[in-house]
Amino acid sequence: MKLLVSRRLPESVMEAAAARFDVTCRDTTLPMDHAECVAALRDYDFALPTLGDAFTAQAFDAAGDIRTKLLANFGVGYNHIDAGAAREAGVEVSNTPGAVTDATADIALTLILMTARRAGEGERLVRAGAWDGWHPTQMLGLHVTGKTVAVIGMGRIGQAIARRCHFGFGCRIVYVNRSPKSVDFPAEQLPMVTALVGADIVVLATPGGAETHHLIGSDEFAMMQRHAIFINISRGDVVDEAALVAALAVKRIAGAGLDVYEFEPAVPAELREMENVTLLPHLGTAALEVREAMGMMALDNVIAVADGKPAPNAV
16 A cells, blocks of 8 residues: 655654555655645555645645545644545544644743743854853843743643643643643633733644634734743744734734744744744754654554554544
């Protein structure tokens, strides 16, 4: 059976896939375009796509006679796949929940600390040879311990971020979510407005997709405290990026830490030039053991469907 891997995965995953399937792996790190997605649906029994591979409703319509049984997404977010169109075409979609939780939460904490304590700015100062020595009022930032953290989206990753903030830094946790969550630490569910108004740190951890597109924009930034920092480890288009740039430019909020961007890999020049912004290149799950676990989970879904069983992680 033929398996398409859209971008090369860790060698242990590639070897495991080759032991079971006739594997084709694209020789580029760029996302699949429309024509490639159409061809994949026509020519392969299974595909293992990832972020940005555009399996849209139009791709399913254009494919006509679809051979693919499963799109085993490499990653928990699958907003680049039209899951409804896939179901109508008889194609299952799976993802890799759980495997990404801790690594992504760790990156959120990295961004919180770097942004609050101006670590990126400080490193640039040292590397430029411009540091003239310690003094009492140099580069004063936000003290994280004991602050109020608002987590927008309290799924697995949101809970892992909140847990780290509570147990690691004694933070008060408030959250915005469609349903209440039962967790092993104090956390108060609040409406969006109340959470944003009272937070020192706002962390965005929602899924991407039409329902959350531009969930955070000008109105939401206007609600935040001027000393607050904003962190996004979800999907770039959950934030109106132009509104974020505007809020930062007039110091409506104190800073931002971003691992994702609305039009990535394009990052606005305004963000790149701001000292109060921490910018990472979508490092959320970028650890070898995590990427291996993700790949093996995606492959387990493919093997299950190949054996006539349901995908363990169907969406």
